[in-house]
Amino acid sequence: MEPKTLFDKIWDSHVVHSIQGGPDVLYIDRHFIHEVTSPQAFDGLRRRKIHVMRPGNTVATADHNIPTVNQHLPIKDELSRNQINRLEENCREFGIDYFGINHPKNGIVHVIGPEQGYTLPGMTIVCGDSHTATHGAFGNVSFGIGTSEVEMVLASQCIIQPKPAKMRITVNGELQKGVTAKDLILYVISKISSGGATGYFVEYAGTAIKSLSMEGRMTVCNMSIEMGARGGLIAPDMTTFEYLSEVVSPKMKADFNSFVKIWSALKSDEGAVFDKEMVFDAADIKPMITYGTNPGMGIPIDEKIPSAGSGKEATAFLKSLDYMGFSPDIKILGHPVDYVFVGSCTNGRIEDLRAFAGLVKGRKKAAGITALVVPGSKKVEQQAIREGIADVLKESGFELRQPGCSSCLAMNEDKIPAGKYAVSTSNRNFEGRQGPGARTLLASPLTAAAAAVTGVITDPRDLLNN
Amino acid sequence: MLKEKFEILETTCVPLPLENVDTDQIIPARFLSATTREGFGKNLFRDWRYDKSGKEIDSFVLNDPAYSGKILVAGKNFGSGSSREHAVWALTGYGFRAVVSSFFADIFRNNSLNAGLLPVIVPEDFLKKLFGVITEDPATIVRIDLPQQIILIPSTGDSVSFDINPYKKECFIKGLDDVDYLLKMKDRIRAYELRNTLRK
Numbered sequence: 242m243e244p245k246t247l248f249d250k251i252w253d254s255h256v257v258h259s260i261q262g263g264p265d266v267l268y269i270d271r272h273f274i275h276e277v278t279s280p281q282a283f284d285g286l287r288r289r290k291i292h293v294m295r296p297g298n299t300v301a302t303a304d305h306n307i308p309t310v311n312q313h314l315p316i317k318d319e320l321s322r323n324q325i326n327r328l329e330e331n332c333r334e335f336g337i338d339y340f341g342i343n344h345p346k347n348g349i350v351h352v353i354g355p356e357q358g359y360t361l362p363g364m365t366i367v368c369g370d371s372h373t374a375t376h377g378a379f380g381n382v383s384f385g386i387g388t389s390e391v392e393m394v395l396a397s398q399c400i401i402q403p404k405p406a407k408m409r410i411t412v413n414g415e416l417q418k419g420v421t422a423k424d425l426i427l428y429v430i431s432k433i434s435s436g437g438a439t440g441y442f443v444e445y446a447g448t449a450i451k452s453l454s455m456e457g458r459m460t461v462c463n464m465s466i467e468m469g470a471r472g473g474l475i476a477p478d479m480t481t482f483e484y485l486s487e488v489v490s491p492k493m494k495a496d497f498n499s500f501v502k503i504w505s506a507l508k509s510d511e512g513a514v515f516d517k518e519m520v521f522d523a524a525d526i527k528p529m530i531t532y533g534t535n536p537g538m539g540i541p542i543d544e545k546i547p548s549a550g551s552g553k554e555a556t557a558f559l560k561s562l563d564y565m566g567f568s569p570d571i572k573i574l575g576h577p578v579d580y581v582f583v584g585s586c587t588n589g590r591i592e593d594l595r596a597f598a599g600l601v602k603g604r605k606k607a608a609g610i611t612a613l614v615v616p617g618s619k620k621v622e623q624q625a626i627r628e629g630i631a632d633v634l635k636e637s638g639f640e641l642r643q644p645g646c647s648s649c650l651a652m653n654e655d656k657i658p659a660g661k662y663a664v665s666t667s668n669r670n671f672e673g674r675q676g677p678g679a680r681t682l683l684a685s686p687l688t689a690a691a692a693a694v695t696g697v698i699t700d701p702r703d704l705l706n707n
Numbered sequence: 708m709l710k711e712k713f714e715i716l717e718t719t720c721v722p723l724p725l726e727n728v729d730t731d732q733i734i735p736a737r738f739l740s741a742t743t744r745e746g747f748g749k750n751l752f753r754d755w756r757y758d759k760s761g762k763e764i765d766s767f768v769l770n771d772p773a774y775s776g777k778i779l780v781a782g783k784n785f786g787s788g789s790s791r792e793h794a795v796w797a798l799t800g801y802g803f804r805a806v807v808s809s810f811f812a813d814i815f816r817n818n819s820l821n822a823g824l825l826p827v828i829v830p831e832d833f834l835k836k837l838f839g840v841i842t843e844d845p846a847t848i849v850r851i852d853l854p855q856q857i858i859l860i861p862s863t864g865d866s867v868s869f870d871i872n873p874y875k876k877e878c879f880i881k882g883l884d885d886v887d888y889l890l891k892m893k894d895r896i897r898a899y900e901l902r903n904t905l906r907k
Binding site for chain 2: 254257258260261262263264266268277278280281284285288289291294305306318320321323324327369370371385386387388389390392393396397398399401402403405435436439440466469471535554557560650651652659669671672673674677678
């Protein structure tokens with residue numbers, strides 16, 4: 242038999258029908274929904290007078306619109322409140338499990354899926370959200386879809402989807418101290434560019450990837466879309482199984498070894514062919530930070546912003562730097578920072594809060610810094626409180642907020658004002674992403690912590706060991 | 708449910724020669740709280756189109772009276788970032804029926820194909836020529852012939868063919884709908900589920 246990639250194995254086993262010369266009808270095992278991209282899909286079902294085909298395969302949470310303080314009070318913004326209410330009503334009408342504000346399972350859709358045991362190896366997983374690739378860290382085919390496709394899944398548990406090409410990104414070696422999974426993926430995107438993996442589904446491999454925790458792997462897969470990839474996955478291994486053994490349903494726990502046996506076969510065969518291969522050395526990676534308005538515009542924190550070059554690309558490059566208030570060939574180390582945001586589906590998990598708290602412990606929040614430290618879920622919030630992270634934050638002048646997408650996108654109350662600089666652990670530095678005119682610098686939780694206690698862009702390695 | 712049919716489109720174009728235009732620019736997140744598909748057109752490219760006080764920014768192409776039409780011509784990697792289909796609804800709500808670029812982000816392309824906005828992928832040199840011709844004469848008519856899969860600039864005679872899979876082509880030409888297609892496949896979907904009970 243011809244050797245197959247892990248992606249092919251999962252995709253091919255989910256094809257219900259291949260349309261001649263066209264896309265596949267792909268069966269979806271797990272569907273996540275949230276308030277922003279689902280209401281029009283439910284309206285479609287009502288217009289067609291049909292039910293949700295498999296309500297048990299869809300799970301709903303409220304995350305994008307919600308405030309991250311005083312969640313016991315009604316949402317102030319009427320449109321946001323209405324959108325959340327609509328989700329709740331739609332879930333009730335169509336029989337879908339819904340984790341609303343204050344529910345113990347509430348949180349950002351890509352944080353709760355894995356931590357509640359909904360995300361498993363070998364599955365096909367979709368959500369009306371481009372960061373759905375996060376779930377691929379568990380060895381499944383997961384990707385973001387639009388609202389028309391949300392309606393398809395609700396109606397038929399399938400979507401019509403062209404099969405992407407395959408790329409393998411191998412990162413070997415050991416990450417240096419102070420260099421995290423976030424730096425790894427920002428480095429890879431800076432090499433591939435923000436559109437360089439368009440049309441591909443990525444498998445991440447290599448010793449540096451395998452040595453990451455599940456949280457780190459989720460951070461890597463989460464940002465696959467930021468280089469244009471349809472999704473990203475990592476073959477499951479002992480790290481995956483150990484994580485899952487804690488979170489799967491009691492029924493699955495009782496028979497866990499048989500599942501591990503099935504999941505262990507989920508890997509690319511020796512000699513499987515990828516349409517594109519890229520190999521990187523972990524030792525080359527330093528703490529990364531972005532200076533521009535797409536995630537491909539990243540540099541090692543101690544290096545200069547590149548020169549402008551020439552032609553049409555130079556125009557876009559200079560427009561981007563102009564928005565950021567930067568110029569070519571300057572260092573950004575030492576540049577003043579106004580806001581620090583720790584959270585999001587990229588870096589809102591317990592390990593990220595531990596990293597941030599570990600660095601700010603014994604130090605104080607710098608004058609002039611406004612910090613938003615936002616857990617990715619209720620579960621992360623509770624664990625952070627139990628572990629004493631909330632106390633460490635408080636002693637250093639920070640506050641642990643309540644879970645939600647928060648300042649990753651300017652849809653709720655947590656906005657960055659125009660012209661202000663924010664070091665963010667989120668995934669996008671697009672113009673206006675964190676608020677009209679806001680200037681976003683993407684970085685790791687350690688780099689965010691270093692900026693939070695010094696008030697300027699700081700190499701986190703200078704603060705570790707001190 | 709039938710959709711608007713698309714066969715031949717002949718219209719002037721609006722040029723946006725910027726690369727990597729992400730969906731946050733097409734429709735900023737703060738306008739995503741609506742629960743219908745309508746009304747997004749007025750906030751299309753909101754922060755490039757209007758200043759903070761809501762006044763039109765003259766230099767932005769949508770505010771330039773010289774340009775109008777049903778085709779948006781955009782730089783490469785158009786529609787990157789967020790999966791929001793609202794970006795497509797904003798473009799169609801404004802009046803566009805097709806977007807021409809050398810390269811589209813995957814999710815945006817799928818969303819366009821699903822929501823009645825034809826994404827037309829052309830080679831970089833044709834795109835460059837198109838920008839040149841439209842900028843020189845904003846009244847230039849461009850013809851997109853979907854059955855023939857050809858885009859033509861009648862005034863210069865330049866044309867190029869474009870790809871679209873036969874399934875989606877038929878959906879556009881006949882105004883067919885994906886959910887209707889899938890609902891007709893329900894028996895096969897159930898049969899698939901039976902074969903794969905382990906997954907349940």
